[in-house]
Amino acid sequence: MPPAERCLWCGGPLLNGRTISELLFVDDELCGKCRGLLTPIAGQVKLGDLSVQGLYVYDEAFMKMLVQYKECMDEALQNIFLKPRQDSLRRRYRRAALIPMPSSRAKREKRGFDTIPQLFFGLRLPVVPLLEKTDDYEQQGNAKQRQSAANHIRLIPGVPIPAGPLVLIDDVLTTGSTLRAAQALLPQAHEALVLAVNQRFLPPDPRPPFSFQRNKRGFPH
Numbered sequence: 639m640p641p642a643e644r645c646l647w648c649g650g651p652l653l654n655g656r657t658i659s660e661l662l663f664v665d666d667e668l669c670g671k672c673r674g675l676l677t678p679i680a681g682q683v684k685l686g687d688l689s690v691q692g693l694y695v696y697d698e699a700f701m702k703m704l705v706q707y708k709e710c711m712d713e714a715l716q717n718i719f720l721k722p723r724q725d726s727l728r729r730r731y732r733r734a735a736l737i738p739m740p741s742s743r744a745k746r747e748k749r750g751f752d753t754i755p756q757l758f759f760g761l762r763l764p765v766v767p768l769l770e771k772t773d774d775y776e777q778q779g780n781a782k783q784r785q786s787a788a789n790h791i792r793l794i795p796g797v798p799i800p801a802g803p804l805v806l807i808d809d810v811l812t813t814g815s816t817l818r819a820a821q822a823l824l825p826q827a828h829e830a831l832v833l834a835v836n837q838r839f840l841p842p843d844p845r846p847p848f849s850f851q852r853n854k855r856g857f858p859h
């Protein structure tokens with residue numbers, strides 16, 4: 639795909655807020671000004687046995703772009719989150735299969751596409767859907783049972799689990815409940831990659847460089 643000549647977010651020239659050399663050597667579909675709206679993070683969040691690599695802080699700017707992509711079915715935007723780091727991430731996870739966290743069937747059918755695999759398409763790594771939401775299949779029960787099923791997932795029966803490393807992928811680390819549930823089903827998975835991380839998991843200034851781990855005792859100070 640030829641590089642976009644205009645920023646996919648503001649429509650302005652890609653050169654906005656960037657030097658000529660950045661324009662030549664940094665492959666991006668956002669201008670420097672719009673790229674600067676997102677807050678990148680480094681380091682990993684520890685979630686039980688899972689090391690979660692996030693790319694951005696889940697803030698208003700990120701949320702706006704993600705909502706524009708998801709709810710407006712604006713597929714042109716699918717790659718803007720990964721783009722600046724996709725080559726290094728592809729190298730890092732080159733032996734892995736990506737396991738998407740499932741979205742509900744209703745949302746999938748409304749959009750006509752499954753957003754999580756699309757958002758990580760730029761990595762060109764195998765995506766293996768192993769998980770599904772149980773509430774797609776268990777619509778019976780009282781309101782409380784349905785509520786508690788909302789986050790419940792299961793292994794899709796009959797799908798073989800790849801032998802190599804598994805990396806769980808999701809758009810946002812919000813409470814961690816989905817990734818924890820997925821890791822309980824796939825204990826061989828030790829890594830997860832998400833586009834954005836809720837501030838609650840991050841130190842006050844998560845911009846790189848920082849080293850940070852959340853352990854069972856809470857946040858080290």
Ligand SMILES: [Zn+2]
Nearest residue numbers: 645648669672
């Ligand atoms: Zn822009």
